Amino acid sequence: MRKTNKKSKVYKPDPKFNEPLVTRFVNHLMKSGKKSIAYRIFYSAMKKIDLVKGKEEKTSLEIWKDGLKNIMPHIEVKSRRMGGANIQVPIPISPNNKITKAMKLLISCAAIRNEKTMSDKLAFEIWEAFKEQGEAVKRKENIHKMAEANKAFSHFRF
Template sequence: MRKFKSKKKIYQPDHKFKETLVTRFVNHLMKNGKKTLAYKIFYKSIDEIEKKKDNKKKSGIEIWKKALKNVMPHVEVRSRRIGGSNIQIPTQIKPYVKVTKAMKLLINCARKRNEKSMYKKLAEETLSASKKEGTAFKKRENIHKIAEANKAFSHFRF
């Protein structure tokens, strides 16, 4: 085999929610090694979600998990050169990579929003993603549409 299997990184749970998923998200949110700032942004956004939520029964962290689940893509397209032309081949995504892609989608779309501070941007994007709307959800739908359009090439799998 050309590539070696990478070892899965073991994450420590965060201090407030005792979730390893939160630690992974904060690592993606972090810039220039400023992890404490990334944690502050995340916790403030969860508090903001708590204030603005519609459903009184769900907590902020549950809404965030639902948003991650809604943004998670299940298939992706990969380019492969066959017979002198590049073909987009739809492939399934592994569960670990699904979560990573969902996190990155949510963070990148939140960064492009027009609110004042990052925690407000993240809170708004999370709330809209949990309702199955917003930019991150639209990007996920776009990925699925592209994969559906190229379904005819799925027999060329890697």
């Protein structure tokens, strides 16, 4: 066998929501090892979602999870060299990588927003992902369009 299967990492649950997925998200959000600041940003974003949601019956954590599901790409394109030309081959993404890509997509799209603080940026990006709007959803749809355009090369999978 060339590749061995990677062991899935076990994350400890976070202190407030007791959810391992939150810890994983905060690890992606963290910069320069400052986890307490990343937790503070995430928790304040959750509070802002509680203020924004209005009549929505779901909790802020459920809104965040639904937002992640809405921006989760199911297929991606990878470049492969075939006879002197690089072609884009669509490949399905593993469930673990779907979550990672969705988290990174959400954080990167939140970072380029125009709000003042990162917690504001994150809260509004999560809310727009929940409503299936915003930059993160557009990027996910762009990934799917590229895969759809190159589905003729799907038989060249690695």
